[in-house]
Amino acid sequence: MVNVHIDPSFDDDERRRRLFAGDVVVYTTVPEVAAFAAFTRDLVTEAFTPDDPPTVHAARSPAELTEILIDFKPRFIHHPESIDHVRRITGALGGAPGDIYADVPKLRTAFPAGGLSTGIAKAFQVHRDTWYAAPTQQINWWLPVWPAAENNVMEFYPRWFGRAIANTSGDYNYYQANVWRSHIKDFSGSADTRVHPAPVRPLPDDEPRLCLVPPVGGVMLFSGDQLHASIPNSSGRTRYSIDFRTVHVVDVREGRGAPGVDVACQGTSLRDFHRLTDNAALSEDDVARYDTADAEGIKVYVPS
Ligand SMILES: [Fe+2]
Numbered sequence: 001m002v003n004v005h006i007d008p009s010f011d012d013d014e015r016r017r018r019l020f021a022g023d024v025v026v027y028t029t030v031p032e033v034a035a036f037a038a039f040t041r042d043l044v045t046e047a048f049t050p051d052d053p054p055t056v057h058a059a060r061s062p063a064e065l066t067e068i069l070i071d072f073k074p075r076f077i078h079h080p081e082s083i084d085h086v087r088r089i090t091g092a093l094g095g096a097p098g099d100i101y102a103d104v105p106k107l108r109t110a111f112p113a114g115g116l117s118t119g120i121a122k123a124f125q126v127h128r129d130t131w132y133a134a135p136t137q138q139i140n141w142w143l144p145v146w147p148a149a150e151n152n153v154m155e156f157y158p159r160w161f162g163r164a165i166a167n168t169s170g171d172y173n174y175y176q177a178n179v180w181r182s183h184i185k186d187f188s189g190s191a192d193t194r195v196h197p198a199p200v201r202p203l204p205d206d207e208p209r210l211c212l213v214p215p216v217g218g219v220m221l222f223s224g225d226q227l228h229a230s231i232p233n234s235s236g237r238t239r240y241s242i243d244f245r246t247v248h249v250v251d252v253r254e255g256r257g258a259p260g261v262d263v264a265c266q267g268t269s270l271r272d273f274h275r276l277t278d279n280a281a282l283s284e285d286d287v288a289r290y291d292t293a294d295a296e297g298i299k300v301y302v303p304s
Pocket of ligand 1: 124127128129228
C-alpha cells in the first residue's frame, strides 16, 4: 500500500520514515520551490531564444536540441544559485541543513513522443534509482518548471515497493556509468548503448499505476527505491522538470532506508552528495559500507 500525503504537517524524521515505507509526499505551494522554477524558466527561455521552450521541439531538430542541451544542462547543474535553491527548499520544508547531503539538481526535458528521447534527453524506462547505485537512504525531490500534465510526467508502480522483481541491475556498475557521462553526446540519437537497469519482463498493460501532477510551485518527494518510469509524452508540449536527491547523514550511518530488496548493481552514488552547509563530502568510512564495487572491477570516479 502506498499512501500519498498532501501538504502534511509531520517533521522531517517522520517524513523520511514514511518515505522509506513507500509513501509519497506532495507539497503544493512552497514559495522557495516557486522561486527555483522561476529561476529555471528564465535560464531555459534564454537558452532557447527566440523559441518558446514548451513548443521548442517544433522549431528545432533533435540534433539542434542536443547541441543546446549539452551546453545548457551542465551550466544549470553547476550554476551557483542552483544549489542555493536546493538549500532553501529543503530548509523551508523542515530539513536540517547540517544533516542533509544533496546531489546537484538536474534539469529533465521530456519531448513529445517521436522527438529526442535518448542521450541528453533520456526517457527513463521502468526502474528504481537504487538499481543505478543510489543509496536506499535517497529521497527524490521532483518539481515541474512549467505546468505539467498526466500525459507528460512520471508514474509509480506501487505494487512493487519493497517487493522483488526480476531485473538487470546486476549489469550496472556506477563507476563505468560515470565514464559514460563524460561523453554523453555519443549516446544521443539511436546509439544509446549505455546499460539501463530494467525489469526482465515488461509490466502488464493492466499494472496499477500512480501518477501525481504537482502544480508549479509544488514538489513531490519519494524514495529512490520506488519503481517508476517516464510516461511517454503525448501532451504535445515539452515537459521541463527538476529533480534533486538528498540523504540524511544519520540514516546513512545507521543503515536506515528503503527496503532495496532486489538491487544487484555495483558501486554507490553516495560520493555525489555534499552537505548543504559547507559542501563537505561524506567520509569514506560512511561510504565504504555501501560501496559494492568489485575491487577487481572498474573503480574510476568522475565527478558529474
Ligand atoms: Fe528515477
